[in-house]
Amino acid sequence: MQIKVARLRETLEMVKPVVPRKPTLPVLKNVLIQNGQMFATDLESMVVLNLPTSDGACLLPFSDVMKLIQYIPGNDDLSIERKRGKLTMSWSDGSVTYDAEDPKTFPQVPELKPELQGTLEGDSLMEALSAAVTYCATEESRPVLTGVAVNLGDVIEIFAGDGFRMAYQALPQPFSGESKIIIPGKSVSLLAFLWNKLPREVDAAPGTLIDLITAKQKLDLMLSEGKAVIQIGRTKVLINLIQGSPPDWWAIIGKDPAPIKIEMLASEMERAVRRVQPVASNGNGAIRLVWDENTMNVSAKTESQEIKVAVGMLSAEGGPGKVAINGTYLTQYLQLKQGVITIGVKPDSAPVAFKHRSSPLVLIMPMKVEW
Template sequence: MEIQVTKLRELMELFKPVVPKKSAIPITAYIRLSEGKAIATDLETMVIADLPEVEEPMLLPYASLADMLKYVPGNESLKIEVQNKKVSLVWSGGTANYPTEAVQDFPVLPEMPTTTEGTIDGDTLIAAMLAALPYVATDETRPVLSGVTLVLGSPIEVAAGDGFRMSHQVLGLSFPLEAKIILPAHAVRILGHVFAKTPRTPPSSADSLIPIITAKRQLHMALTGENKVRVDFGRTASVVINLIQGTPPEWLKLVPKGEPMLQSQLFAPQLEAAVKRVGSIAKDGKGIVRMVFADGNLTVSATGEDQEISATIDTLNTQGEPGRTALDHKYLLAFLSGKQGIVILSKYEDSSPLVFQYQNSPRVLIMPMFVQWDDEKPTVAEKVEPEPET
C-alpha cells in the first residue's frame, strides 16, 4: 500500500478522539485498514473513513504512527507492508517498523437492518447537540442523563440535563420516525470532531457561487440494528454509535408553563462581571449568589462567614418587580460564558427552575437555591424576666 504522508496524517487526526489513550482491550489501540476503508473504535463509537489506497488488510498502531508522522515531510510517499506480525513503513528519508496484531482480532461491524433513515441539516443538528453537552450528567448513577437526547420526528428536539440544569432546543428539522434516542456525550464530541474534519460537499445543481457558500451541509442518519445510529458525512466518513439504553425524562414537562412572575432582560457581559465580582465570597457561602430586582436594577450579592459583597447593574427591561432569586454561581457563570448580547431571565414560581434564553441558543433551565432572605429571618422574642416571688 502506498499513500501520501499528508493524507495519512489527516486520517490520524480524524481518528484522534475515538482511539482510547488507555484501554483494557489492547486491540482498540490499532486502526484497521481493509476493503478501501480505515476503521477506529472505542467499542462504543466507530469511525469509518474512505481510504481507496488500501490494498491488503492490516492493523496500524495508532499512537506510534501518529507520533512518527509529525516528523515526516507531508509530500513524501509512504509504502506500508505487513509481514510476520510486523508493519513496516518506508519513505525516501527513512524507515520504521512496529509490532502489529492479527486483523481478525479487530472488532468488526456486522450487517444490521436499517429501521429508518433520512437526510438532515448537519450544520443545525451538530451545533445543537454540541450546545447541549455542558448540561449532561458527569456521573454514571443515571445513565439516561449522561448523554444528549434526540427527540426525533417533526420537529426534532435536542435536550440534556443533569438534575440541576437542563438544555432544550426545538429545531426546524424533521426525521421520518418518531423516537427518542440518547447519544453518549463522548460520541457527540466525536460527531462534532468528524463534522469539522471532513469536507463539505457542494450542491451539484448550483448556478452561482452564493448557493454553494450558503448551502447547509446535509448528513444521512439511520437507525440501525437494535440500538445504534449511523451518521454518514457524505462519502468520506461515517460514525456508528451505540446508543444509551433507557427512557429519557419527559423534558418538556420540566419546562415551566404560563406567564412568568418575573422576567428581566440583561446584558450578558455586565451580569457575568457582577457574578464574578462576588464569586470569591460566594464560594465561602455554599456557592450561592442572590439576585434582587427592584427599580430597574439588579443587585447581585453573596455572603460568607463574616463577609458580604454586592454589585448593582442596570437591567434593560424588567417586568414583575420587585423580585428575587438565588442561584449556584458556577452554573450561572457557565451559562453566561462567551455570550455578548442580551439574555432573558424568567422566573415562574419560587420552587420552579429559572429559564434563560439567549438569541438562538438552547433554552436553559437552572434550579434555584433555597436561601433565607433578611425579611424572612425569625425575630428574636423579647426575653421576659420572671417576676420575683413575694
C-alpha cells in the first residue's frame, strides 16, 4: 500500500475528533484502512472517508502515526506493509515498525436497510445544530438531554436543553417523511467539524465565482434501526441515535406570547453583564435585571459587595419589571452578538425568552433571589 504523506496527514486530521483518547476497546485507538477507505469510530459515531490511493487492509495506530508524519515531507511516498504481525511504514529516508493488529477486530460498518431517507440543505441545518448543541446537558443522568432533538417533517424543528436552558429553531425545509430523532451532542460536534473542514461539493450550474461560493451544499440523511447515516459529499458518518422520549419542549416554550417584551442592543447589555459578573460569581451567581420604561439596571450583590450598571433600552412593552438570571448563562448567550435582542418575560417562574435575529430562540430559567 502506497500513499502520499500529505494525503494521509489530511485524512487523519479529518477523523481526529472521533478517535477516542481513552478507548473502551483497545482496537479503537487505531484507524482502519480498507478497500480504498479510512474508518474511525468511538462506537457512538463512525466516519468513513475515501482514500482511493490505498489498497489492502491494515490498522494504523492513530496517535503514533500522527506524531510521526508531522516530520516527514508531505510530497514523500509512504509505503505501508502488514506482514507476520508487524506493520512497517517506510519513506524516502527512513522506516518504522509497529505491532500490527488484525483488521478484522475493528468494528465493521453495519448493513442497514433504509427506513427513511432524503436530501437536505446542509448549511442552515448544520448552523442550527451547532447553535443548539451548546445547550445540551453534559451529565449522563438523563441521556435524552445530552443530544439535540430533531423533528423531521414539513418543517424541521430543532430542540436542545439541559434542564436550566433550552434552544429551539424551526427550519422551513421539508423532509421526505416524519420522524423524531435525538443526535448525541458529541456527534453533532463531529458533524460540524467535518462540515467546516471538508471540501465543499455543491450542485451549482456554471456561473460566476460568486454563484459558486454562495451555492448551498446538500447532505443526505438516512435513518435505519436506531441509526442515522449522513452523507457529506463523499464522506459518510454513521451515528447511533439516543433512544428515549425527550421532554415536551412545547410545554416549556408555551404558546402564549410573553406579556413583557424588551428590545435592547446586545453589545451594550453584554458589557453591563460582564461588569457585574465578577460580583455575581462571588455570590449565588445571579444577575438581577430591573427595568422601567426607558432603562434597565443590571446588578449583582453579595453580603459585602454590590454593583449596578444602567443600560438604555430601545423599547419596552408591558410595564416595569424584574427578573434574576444565572450570570454565566446570560454571558454565554450574549457573547459575540451584535444588533438588537428581544427579551420576553412571563410571570411567576416561567423561563425568560431571548431572541436574536435568525439564531435560535433561547429560554433560561429565572433564579429566586431576595429583592
